[in-house]
Amino acid sequence: MQTRRERILTYIKEHSSQVSQGFTTAELVVALDLVRSNVSKELNVLVREGLLVKSKGRPVRYQLQGQGKSSKQVVTPKQAEKQVGGQDVAPSDDVFEKIIGRKGSLKTQVEQAKAALLYPPHGLNVLITGPTGSGKTYFANAMYHFACSNGIIKAKQPFTTFNCADYAHNPQLLMSHLFGYVKGSFTGANEDKDGLIQEADGGMLFLDEVHRLPPEGQEMIFYFMDHGTYNRLGETAKTHHADVRIVCATTEDPESSLLSTFVRRIPITIQMPSFKQRTMRERLGLLRHLLIIEANRIQKNITLNENVVQALLGSVTYGNVGQLKSNIQLVCAQGFLNNMQNQTEIQITFDQLPPNIKDGLTLLANNRKELGELTQLLEPTMTIYPDNDTKVIDSTGGYELPYNLYEIIGDKAAVLKNEGLDQEAINNFILTDINVHLKTFYRGAKIAQAEDNLNEIVDQEIIDITKAIMKELTTNYDYALSSNFLYAMSLHISSFIKRVQLGRPLRAVSSDIVEMVKAYPLEQKMAGRVKELLEEHYHFPVPESEVYYLAILLVSLKSSPASGQVGIIVAAHGKSTASSMVQVVEQLLSADNLRAFDMSLEMSPQTALAGIAQEVRELDRGNGVLLLVDMGSLSTFSERLTKETGVQVRSLDMVTTAMVLEAARKTTLIDRDLDAIYKELREFNGYSRQIEPPKKELTEKAHHLVLGDKRPKVIVAICSTGEGTAKRIKEMLDRILIDNLVDDILVEPISVVGMEEKIAQLQQKYRVIAATGITQPKLDVPFVSLENLLQGGGEQFIKVIENIDEPLFEKTASLEESDTLTEEMASQYLEQYYTFLNPVKVVKVLWDYCDYLDRRLDFEINNAMRISLIMHLGGAIERNLLNSSLTITKQEEAAAKADSKYELVVQANGIIAEALNIELSLAEVYYLIKLIDTQAANL
Numbered sequence: 001m002q003t004r005r006e007r008i009l010t011y012i013k014e015h016s017s018q019v020s021q022g023f024t025t026a027e028l029v030v031a032l033d034l035v036r037s038n039v040s041k042e043l044n045v046l047v048r049e050g051l052l053v054k055s056k057g058r059p060v061r062y063q064l065q066g067q068g069k070s071s072k073q074v075v076t077p078k079q080a081e082k083q084v085g086g087q088d089v090a091p092s093d094d095v096f097e098k099i100i101g102r103k104g105s106l107k108t109q110v111e112q113a114k115a116a117l118l119y120p121p122h123g124l125n126v127l128i129t130g131p132t133g134s135g136k137t138y139f140a141n142a143m144y145h146f147a148c149s150n151g152i153i154k155a156k157q158p159f160t161t162f163n164c165a166d167y168a169h170n171p172q173l174l175m176s177h178l179f180g181y182v183k184g185s186f187t188g189a190n191e192d193k194d195g196l197i198q199e200a201d202g203g204m205l206f207l208d209e210v211h212r213l214p215p216e217g218q219e220m221i222f223y224f225m226d227h228g229t230y231n232r233l234g235e236t237a238k239t240h241h242a243d244v245r246i247v248c249a250t251t252e253d254p255e256s257s258l259l260s261t262f263v264r265r266i267p268i269t270i271q272m273p274s275f276k277q278r279t280m281r282e283r284l285g286l287l288r289h290l291l292i293i294e295a296n297r298i299q300k301n302i303t304l305n306e307n308v309v310q311a312l313l314g315s316v317t318y319g320n321v322g323q324l325k326s327n328i329q330l331v332c333a334q335g336f337l338n339n340m341q342n343q344t345e346i347q348i349t350f351d352q353l354p355p356n357i358k359d360g361l362t363l364l365a366n367n368r369k370e371l372g373e374l375t376q377l378l379e380p381t382m383t384i385y386p387d388n389d390t391k392v393i394d395s396t397g398g399y400e401l402p403y404n405l406y407e408i409i410g411d412k413a414a415v416l417k418n419e420g421l422d423q424e425a426i427n428n429f430i431l432t433d434i435n436v437h438l439k440t441f442y443r444g445a446k447i448a449q450a451e452d453n454l455n456e457i458v459d460q461e462i463i464d465i466t467k468a469i470m471k472e473l474t475t476n477y478d479y480a481l482s483s484n485f486l487y488a489m490s491l492h493i494s495s496f497i498k499r500v501q502l503g504r505p506l507r508a509v510s511s512d513i514v515e516m517v518k519a520y521p522l523e524q525k526m527a528g529r530v531k532e533l534l535e536e537h538y539h540f541p542v543p544e545s546e547v548y549y550l551a552i553l554l555v556s557l558k559s560s561p562a563s564g565q566v567g568i569i570v571a572a573h574g575k576s577t578a579s580s581m582v583q584v585v586e587q588l589l590s591a592d593n594l595r596a597f598d599m600s601l602e603m604s605p606q607t608a609l610a611g612i613a614q615e616v617r618e619l620d621r622g623n624g625v626l627l628l629v630d631m632g633s634l635s636t637f638s639e640r641l642t643k644e645t646g647v648q649v650r651s652l653d654m655v656t657t658a659m660v661l662e663a664a665r666k667t668t669l670i671d672r673d674l675d676a677i678y679k680e681l682r683e684f685n686g687y688s689r690q691i692e693p694p695k696k697e698l699t700e701k702a703h704h705l706v707l708g709d710k711r712p713k714v715i716v717a718i719c720s721t722g723e724g725t726a727k728r729i730k731e732m733l734d735r736i737l738i739d740n741l742v743d744d745i746l747v748e749p750i751s752v753v754g755m756e757e758k759i760a761q762l763q764q765k766y767r768v769i770a771a772t773g774i775t776q777p778k779l780d781v782p783f784v785s786l787e788n789l790l791q792g793g794g795e796q797f798i799k800v801i802e803n804i805d806e807p808l809f810e811k812t813a814s815l816e817e818s819d820t821l822t823e824e825m826a827s828q829y830l831e832q833y834y835t836f837l838n839p840v841k842v843v844k845v846l847w848d849y850c851d852y853l854d855r856r857l858d859f860e861i862n863n864a865m866r867i868s869l870i871m872h873l874g875g876a877i878e879r880n881l882l883n884s885s886l887t888i889t890k891q892e893e894a895a896a897k898a899d900s901k902y903e904l905v906v907q908a909n910g911i912i913a914e915a916l917n918i919e920l921s922l923a924e925v926y927y928l929i930k931l932i933d934t935q936a937a938n939l
Contacts, residue, residue: 005042007032009051012064022054022061045379095145100285105273113143116268117152117245125225125265127210128249130272133322136249137161139272140206143247147204153245157203162196164217165209175217176233185234197230201242210248211257218262221246225265275320280373283313290325291384294332298406301345302332302384307361308348309382310374315360327357336406337427340413411574412630414601419631458494465537466490469530477526491665492553493534496546500734517551527551566667566674567619570660571597571612571637572630581657591664595619599634609637609644616645624648624674626663626681628655650678659684714746714766716759718773719786720872720931721751721886728875729773729786745769752934753927774868775934785864786871821863823847829867830874842877845915846870852908857901857932865935872931876924877916886923896926905929 002010011032012023025043029036043062046052055061096102096110116124126143128136147153162178172186180195197205207213213221224230225246229238254263275283287309295302312331316324331348339346350358364371409430416426466489473479517524527550531542568591572578575598582596595615599608612634616625624647629635631653638651652659662684666677717729730747746766750758752775759777762768768781776783823843830839850869854861861869879886888896896902905928909920920928 004034004038005045008034008039008042009046012052012062016064022063024059024061026059028062040376041379044377048379048383095142095149099139099142100289101273101278101282104282105278109139109270109272112268112270113139114146117143117147117150122243123147123152123245124267125246126248127254127263127266127269128247128272129254129269130249130251131274131320132251132318133320134272134274135321136272137206137208138321139270140204140247140249144204144206147245153203158200159204159206160196160200161206161208163208164212171214171217172233174214175220178217179220179230179232180240181233182235185232189234192232195232197224197242197244198240200244202244204245204247207246207248209250211250211252211254215259218259222259222262222265275316275324280370281377284309284374284377286321286324287312287328288382288384290328291332292387294328295384295386298332298336298346299386300336300342301386302335302348303345303381304348304384305350305381306378307350308353309378310364310371311350311353311357311359311361313360313374314362314364315357317360317363330354331357333406333409337409337413337430340410407575408577408580411601412572412577415573415630458490462490462494462497465533466493468537469533472529472533473526476529477522479522479526488553488665488668491661492550495662496542497538500540514548517548517555520551520555523551523554524548526554565593565621566623566677567616567621567625568594568628568660568663568667569597569612569615569619569625570594570628570655571599571608571634572655573599573601573634575600577630581655581660584657585660585664591668593619593621593667594660594664608634609640612637613641613644616641616647616649620645620647624650626667626674626677627651628660628663629653630655648674650674652678652681711765711767712746713769714748714762716762716768716771716773716777716779717747717749718752718755718771718775718777719749719868719875720753720774720927720934721875728871733772751927752930774864774872774931786868821866826867826870829871842874842916843870845912846873849873849908849911852911853904853932856904857936859936861935865932868931868935869928872928873912876920876928877912877918879924880918880920886921886927888923888926892926893922896922896929899929901929901932905932 008028011028015023025036025040028034028039028043032039043052043054047054047062050065052062053065096114099106099110101107102110113126116126128139130136141159144153144159148155148157164174166174166177176186176189176193176195178195179197180193181189182192183189207221210218220230223238224242224244227238228243229241231238231240248266250257252258254269278286291302291304308331312324312327315327319326331353332346334352334354335346335348338352350361364374412430413426416430463486466486469489470481470485474481524547527547530550531544531547534542570578570582572581578596578598582594585591586594595618597608597612597615612627616627619625625641627634627638627641627649629637629651635651635653638649641647641649659681663677663681666680715733717727717733719729727749730749733747748762748766750762755775755777759768759779768779770782770784771777771779772784773786776785826847827839827843830843847870850861850866853869902925905925909925913919
């Protein structure tokens with residue numbers, strides 16, 4: 001039995017002699033009694049396979065390959081690939097004819113652009129609006145190329161781009177870049193300098209993010225539009241002339257974000273559609289075009305199935321065409337890594353896609369209309385071939401990487417393989433860096449415009465609080481912020497939050513730093529306000545020491561370090577591995593203390609050593625050099641470099657882009673010395689972002705290379721549920737650790753239920769050094785009871801764990817039990833731990849509860865058990881008030897009801913119900929029984 005595709009091909013072969021001009025889709029539908037969408041789909045597959053060709057006119061006709069009389073009426077498979085999204089690429093000098101959507105969603109926009117450029121005598125100024133990533137910069141470049149090819153702009157006249165967001169927080173600097181300045185107009189203006197308007201004379205000036213121009217800048221621009229003259233910063237007379245076509249772009253509503261007088265000078269506004277506003281044919285065409293670009297880079301075929309195409313198109317949720325391109329680059333990089341042994345093709349499968357892109361399939365499926373339209377256009381498998389004839393309009397604001405990422409992946413994989421890592425470990429290591437490269441690097445994108453990039457490194461919540469801080473400082477303190485403030489402050493806050501997440505307090509503040517900050521009273525005052533904003537937002541106390549580091553950051557963002565910055569050299573195997581990392585960081589932080597050294601796989605260690613030594617000599621500014629390397633011989637160079645150059649060099653291996661970013665951030669602080677930065681980077685664990693763990697563990701050697709030998713230290717805080725009381729213990733210990741400047745110990749809250757299994761899991765990753773809470777686990781570590789911890793045992797606890805590695809330490813380091821416990825003491829503990837309870841009101845009830853149990857249990861409730869019960873019951877009452885009760889399984893419910901103490905606990909709960917009108921749930925009963933059992937076992 002023939003397949004549908006075979007039926008169509010057979011019919012065309014049998015009837016071709018009678019129908020020389022070919023068959024339309026409608027004719028085949030009637031002849032074969034098939035659904036139109038299925039016929040159209042199969043015809044396109046047959047064209048791809050080279051068995052059929054289709055005409056360029058309307059209606060489209062299909063005929064056997066080689067049958068047509070005129071080669072102009074048919075399209076070869078190669079030409080079919082160029083019919084991006086079903087739109088023919090015309091052999092014309094009109095660059096707009098190559099733009100996807102020129103006859104669809106961009107038809108009006110193209111006509112507007114041509115009219116503006118051709119309008120006599122000098123054309124009209126244009127404002128392009130549209131969301132981020134919709135192609136505004138790309139379209140502006142197309143306008144420039146059209147103007148050049150049609151003689152509107154003379155050949156070799158410039159296309160100058162200026163992003164107004166780059167210096168939005170420093171209007172003087174912005175204006176000087178745009179209009180130029182005269183000698184002496186501001187500090188550092190040692191000579192006259194032309195601005196970008198003069199540089200663009202005779203060409204086109206593209207002002208991106210034009211809404212970030214200050215009002216005075218907009219006024220100067222529209223005066224220039226009217227008269228063609230302007231003055232430089234520091235001049236009074238408008239004596240300079242320039243002939244410049246101005247194209248502006250903004251993501252905002254022009255009516256609300258620009259001066260009305262400015263908008264009136266721009267007669268044509270071109271609105272770019274979002275990705276969702278494009279037709280499904282255009283979206284698919286954009287995807288094909290972007291895939292061809294990647295195929296050209298790799299010089300391999302790219303094969304992907306229908307599900308992958310749907311997932312990629314559905315994954316575009318906020319970044320429009322820019323996001324689609326970034327996602328395509330990511331999956332192609334992953335596909336390349338997974339298919340390195342295949343010399344001709346990479347296959348991208350749905351299972352290999354990152355979770356956020358997989359979700360695109362579900363999102364698309366929710367829109368049945370769009371899914372149906374796409375299904376009609378898709379074949380089961382799409383194969384993209386390299387096509388070096390594909391032209392990409394240069395776009396300085398686009399998403400083009402300035403290096404070949406696939407060469408970097410190949411070089412790094414070869415080095416890791418030589419180190420003995422298996423393929424899975426190699427993939428895990430490289431993929432983390434691929435994400436940073438593709439999600440943070442947008443060529444030509446400066447920090448102020450790169451919020452979309454920044455939220456790939458830190459959480460959006462941190463960006464939002466940083467923007468609130470920026471507004472506070474500029475509004476209330478009239479403080480001029482540097483262009484990279486958003487990145488620098490976001491990374492600083494993110495690093496601080498990550499330490500809090502890991503339970504690591506801040507480092508001590510030296511007297512030198514305190515004295516230094518005293519010289520900057522304004523920054524210290526501002527840092528105090530930043531501390532308040534962070535506390536208001538995150539609802540936890542920020543240590544006073546953080547104020548000093550925030551003040552240093554603020555000073556550093558406007559000053560160059562007086563004693564010289566620590567230099568950073570990134571050295572890695574491969575043609576451009578190190579260069580790519582340095583380019584990313586320089587772009588994001590505007591850092592000027594970085595150098596890259598790319599060590600080709602053929603380069604000898606002696607040659608590399610000599611080359612790096614030269615870089616060290618040139619980069620040293622008096623504070624030494626930090627050498628960040630990947631692995632191999634490079635990791636052994638630091639001592640030899642110090643001896644040979646006389647410059648102090650410290651090295652860290654297993655470098656990633658995130659590590660270089662953090663190193664660059666730390667070296668900008670005015671108090672930073674080499675040893676301090678080296679120590680902190682050794683403990684760097686990334687920024688406060690939840691990263692999905694790999695599905696399988698790394699091999700033993702990869703684990704050693706990436707994570708090192710030492711496991712982080714952890715204190716276990718135990719309560720009956722692992723929730724309320726245990727988390728309060730964690731908060732108490734975190735404060736104690738911060739106050740005592742202990743920065744390498746985590747606190748982990750757990751429940752007595754499944755305690756041994758949980759501790760066993762923790763020991764795989766952490767080194768358990770102590771325990772505290774309601775019961776002592778079976779561990780050879782010190783234990784401090786909850787009662788003693790509450791009664792001031794925290795400081796003695798610190799003394800014990802500070803000597804954890806000393807041989808004199810004994811596991812019986814628990815403190816002596818207090819002789820007395822009073823209701824007043826219990827009330828103080830409740831007040832310290834709980835927010836919504838009235839301790840004076842509840843403590844008598846909870847004391848009576850313990851007395852009730854004490855009279856009916858077959859053992860005596862001691863002070864430790866009484867305080868554990870009171871604290872647990874306080875948590876149960878607060879959970880009830882907050883409507884956040886515990887949950888248990890059906891089996892645990894049955895176990896609670898079958899326990900001999902069930903009726904006793906229910907009766908005791910009646911005391912709380914009668915006094916406070918609060919009914920405790922069966923889950924609370926279950927954990928109370930577990931708490932009593934645990935305490936009894938320790939008596």
